[in-house]
Amino acid sequence: MNMLHTLRVALRALLRNKMRSFLTTLGMIIGVMAVIVAVAIGEGAKAKVEEAFAAMGSNLLIVMPGSTSTGGARGGSGSQPTLTWDDMRAISDEVPSVRYVAPVLRSQAQVMSEDQNWTTSIQGTSPEYFLIRSWGVARGATIQQSDIEAGAKVVVVGQTVVDKLFGANSDPIGQVVRIKNVPFQVIGVLTKKGQSAMGQDYDDAVYVPYTTFGAKVQGGLKNYLNGILYIGANSNTDTARAETQITNLLRDRHHVQGTEDDFFIRNLTELANSQQEGTKTMTTLLNVIAAVSLLVGGIGIMNIMLVSVTERTREIGLRMAVGAKPRNILMQFLVEAMTLSTLGGMLGLLLGVIGSRVLASSLGWATLVRPDIVVAAVAFSAIVGIGFGLYPAYKASRLDPIDALRYE
C-alpha cells in the first residue's frame, strides 16, 4: 500500500469530522504559534541589544583613568589622570589585537552661533574615533590628521546641535561657532545616531581635534591625558585578548604592584553579552511555555486518535479481513495522526509569522522569523504526531480481526 494512498485515506478520515479535526489541531496550532512568536521575540530583543551596542562602537573597549591612593585615602574613579599620551601611543603601537585608538577629552561648554547658543558636550578626539564608532558625516568631512597636527580650530557637530544653533535642515558647513569665545569653523555634520540604551542623545555633542581641545577649550596637563581612550579591537573575538594585552601593557608601564590597577578597562562586548543573557532567560521561559502547549496538543491528538480507532473498529476488521497486515493498519493511523499534527503545525506557523509581524509593528521591534526555527517547528509537530499517534495506531494494529468485524 503506497504512501500517497495512505495519505489520501488519512485526509478523508480527517475531513469526515472537520470540526473535531480542527479542534484537535488547535493545540498544535497554539503550540507552534507560541514557539514562532517566542523565538521571534527573543531574536528581536537580541537584535535590539546588538543594535544598541553597535551604536556605541564595534569591538569597543574603553580605557579610563583609575584612582590613586594617597596615604590610604582612595580617590575614586578618574580622580586623577593616570593615562599618558605615551600610554596611548604604546597601546597603538605595541598591542597587536588593537586596530584603532582614540583619545576622548570631554568638557561641557556653551557653543554659540551668530544668534543662538546651546550648552553641549565638547569632545576633543582624533579621526580614529569616528572609525571606532563607525560614524560618518552627513555633510562635509570629519576631523583629519592634518587638523590634529595643525591644532586647527575646526569642529564637527552632531545633528541635535545643528538643530539648536542653526535650525533643522540647515547647512552649517563653513559657518563659525564660538566655543569659550574661540571661533571654530564647522567642517562637518555627523549622521544622526539617535539615543543610547540609557536615553543619552548621541547627536548632542561637538567634536574638535584633541590638540585644539587641549590648547583652546580645556588646558590639560602636558604629559597626562585628561580623558579616556576609545579602543577598537580587530574583531569581536579579539576584545577579550585586547583587554588582557592592554592591562598587561599599562600595568607594566605604570609599575603597578599588587592587585589594584590605576586604570579601568570596560569591555563593551562583554557587557553586550551579559545583556544577551537576560534576553536568553526570557526566551527560555517562552520556549518552556511553547513546549508545554505542544505537549498538551500532542495529548489532544492521542485522545482523538483513540476515539477514531474505536469508532472505526469495524473498518479495521474489514481491512484486516481483506489482507491488511498489522503494519498497514499501524501506518494508516500513524499517518493520520501525523497529518493532523503537521497541518496544525503549518497553520500555527502561518499564524505565528503573522503574529510576529503584528508584534513587530506594534512594538517597533525587528522581530525575526528564523528559517531554521520554521523548519524545526514543522518537523517537531510531525514528531509530536508520530509520538502521540503511536499508541493508538499500535492499539489498532493489534486488534483481532474477528472481534473487530463483530464490533458494534
Add this chain to the structure above:
Amino acid sequence: MPSLISLADVRKVYKMGDVEVHALRGVSMTVEAGEFIAVMGSSGSGKSTLMNIVGCLDRPTLGEYLLDGREVSRMDRNALAEIRNRTLGFVFQSFNLLSRTSAVENVELPLLYQGVATKERVKRSVEALERVGLAQRLDHHPAQLSGGQQQRVAIARAIVGRPKVILADEPTGNLDSKTSVEVMALFQALGKEGITVVLVTHESDIADYAARVVVMRDGHVLSDKRQTPKDAALAVATMPSPDAEVSV
C-alpha cells in the same frame, strides 16, 4: 491432486475465565476446487468458528488445515493476512462496506494491500463491478445503494483479488427473498468459473442452491450431503418483481 481445503481433526478451545469452551470438537472434511458448499447449523453449533478458521481469521487449537496445499494453521498474523488477501474473499451479512466511499474504492481495497498499481487497480475494480451487474453504479456511495446492490459491491470486492475461495457468512441475512436469490445466482455463476464458495446460512431454502450441505451441531459435523442444487438464475426469472436487473 490435493483438495483445495483439507481439515483434519480440527479443534478449537476458547478459554472464558476458568471455563473451557469447546467450539470445535474434531472436524475433518475436504472441499474440492469449484465446489459450492453450504454450512448450516444453529447458533453455537460451531459453524462460525469453523468459518473463521477456514477464513484464516483464526487458528485451530489442534488439528491440521491445508489450504491450497499449504499448512496455514500455524502461520503468523502477517502470513495469514497474505493468504486472506490472495487466496480468500469475504462476504459478510452486514456488507461491511466503507461508508462515504465510492463503490470502486470499496472494491479496490484488497488490491491496495496486494500493491497493485493505481491504473490496473481501477481497471480490475471496474471489471469486478461490471461482473456483478453494477457498471452503472461505480461512483455511488453505499448510502446511495440498495441492500442488494451493497451486497453485490461486497461480492465484487471479494472476487477482485481473484481468490480461489469465497467465504460468505450469512450473505442473505439482511436481504429480501428476491434479492437473496439474485445473490445466490451470482455465487452459482462464480462456481461455474471455478471459484469455490463456502456459504454459512441457517436458512434451508438458501442452502438449496448449494451442491453440498454440511450440517454442524455441538462442534461436530452432523451430516455432509451432496445434492442437486436449485438453479438460482431460473428461480429469479420466475419470481415476480419489477426490477429484474441482474444478468448472470
